[in-house]
Amino acid sequence: MSSNAPAEPLVLRWLKAFGAFWWDFFVGDTPEIFLGTVALLVVVTLASVVGHLHQLGAALLCIGVLGVLALSVAKAARATKG
Amino acid sequence: MTAHTSDIVLVLAVFLACAVEMVEALTIVVAVGSTRGWRPAMQGVGLALGALTVLVAVFGPALTKVPIDVLRFVVGSVLLIFGLQWLRKAVLRSSGFKAKHDEDAIFAETVAELGALDRSTSGDRQAMVMSFKGVFLEGLEVVIAVLTLGASSHRLPLAAATAAVALVLVAVVGAIVARQLSMVPENAMKMSVGLMLVSYGTFWTGEGLKVHWPGADLMLVGLVAIYGLGVLALVQVLKGQHRNLVEVGS
Numbered sequence: 001m002s003s004n005a006p007a008e009p010l011v012l013r014w015l016k017a018f019g020a021f022w023w024d025f026f027v028g029d030t031p032e033i034f035l036g037t038v039a040l041l042v043v044v045t046l047a048s049v050v051g052h053l054h055q056l057g058a059a060l061l062c063i064g065v066l067g068v069l070a071l072s073v074a075k076a077a078r079a080t081k082g
Numbered sequence: 083m084t085a086h087t088s089d090i091v092l093v094l095a096v097f098l099a100c101a102v103e104m105v106e107a108l109t110i111v112v113a114v115g116s117t118r119g120w121r122p123a124m125q126g127v128g129l130a131l132g133a134l135t136v137l138v139a140v141f142g143p144a145l146t147k148v149p150i151d152v153l154r155f156v157v158g159s160v161l162l163i164f165g166l167q168w169l170r171k172a173v174l175r176s177s178g179f180k181a182k183h184d185e186d187a188i189f190a191e192t193v194a195e196l197g198a199l200d201r202s203t204s205g206d207r208q209a210m211v212m213s214f215k216g217v218f219l220e221g222l223e224v225v226i227a228v229l230t231l232g233a234s235s236h237r238l239p240l241a242a243a244t245a246a247v248a249l250v251l252v253a254v255v256g257a258i259v260a261r262q263l264s265m266v267p268e269n270a271m272k273m274s275v276g277l278m279l280v281s282y283g284t285f286w287t288g289e290g291l292k293v294h295w296p297g298a299d300l301m302l303v304g305l306v307a308i309y310g311l312g313v314l315a316l317v318q319v320l321k322g323q324h325r326n327l328v329e330v331g332s
Binding site: 026028030033034037041044045048049054055057058061062065066068069070072073076077080081 | 159160162163166167169170173174177179180280283284287288291292293294295296301305308309312313316320323324327
């Protein structure tokens with residue numbers, strides 16, 4: 001890369017740093033927690049808000065949260081073994 | 083559930099979250115203070131606390147203007163992701179798959195970094211920045227916990243007061259015990275906070291999505307118990323796997 005390439009505007013650099021900070025905060029090295037939670041919320045929305053199955057929504061939410069946690073720790077344990 | 087029970091869970095969650103993060107921040111501040119002098123260390127602390135106060139002052143009142151169902155769904159989702167990350171780390175540490183958080187190691191690492199700085203004004207500035215970053219980054223997690231838990235349960239002043247008490251208490255205890263911060267049962271505290279954040283996150287997200295909780299508000303305590311049992315089971319399973327791994331390796 002050329003050393004005299006024009007520097008990025010300060011606002012752009014600040015926005016990138018801001019985005020990177022929040023990306024790291026919510027996703028970071030555990031994308032499965034972020035994606036698993038989003039997927040779970042979509043399923044619960046479909047059950048409770050769209051399908052009006054409010055009690056099923058509650059059960060799905062509890063089981064799903066434990067499932068996401070189990071998935072994430074299993075992934076980390078597998079990575080350690082490998 | 084009575085207002086008292088939910089207040090107790092809120093106070094516990096905020097207090098433990100604040101205390102555990104402040105122990106981490108204090109380790110860095112004590113390392114900066116004892117290596118480079120207390121002036122740059124306290125300047126960093128002052129700047130960080132100022133920046134965090136501005137964040138609370140700006141976002142606190144703004145959050146109270148958001149419709150309660152939307153707020154609970156958004157806050158619940160944030161708490162779920164945030165709490166699951168805490169719980170994951172605590173489970174991996176309890177089962178041996180991740181090294182326990184070692185305040186002594188962090189202290190030694192920070193002192194080594196500071197030792198490499200020159201004894202000039204720019205070295206002092208870098209020490210101040212290190213102190214600022216330690217307090218601001220750890221404090222930001224506290225601010226998120228205080229704002230989300232406080233706003234969604236309409237107890238922002240109680241949450242903020244609890245955080246302030248924890249901050250003062252950790253600072254006083256830290257000043258007395260200074261280098262014995264590694265004796266704080268940090269993993270157990272992180273596990274408790276993770277459980278409460280995930281329970282609150284589940285509860286508020288469910289409220290936002292109109293699910294029917296059995297026992298209404300009392301289910302919050304039920305969620306802590308359900309997740310507590312789930313986490314215990316996970317730790318036991320992983321401990322067994324870790325033992326096998328160590329035996330195969332030796």
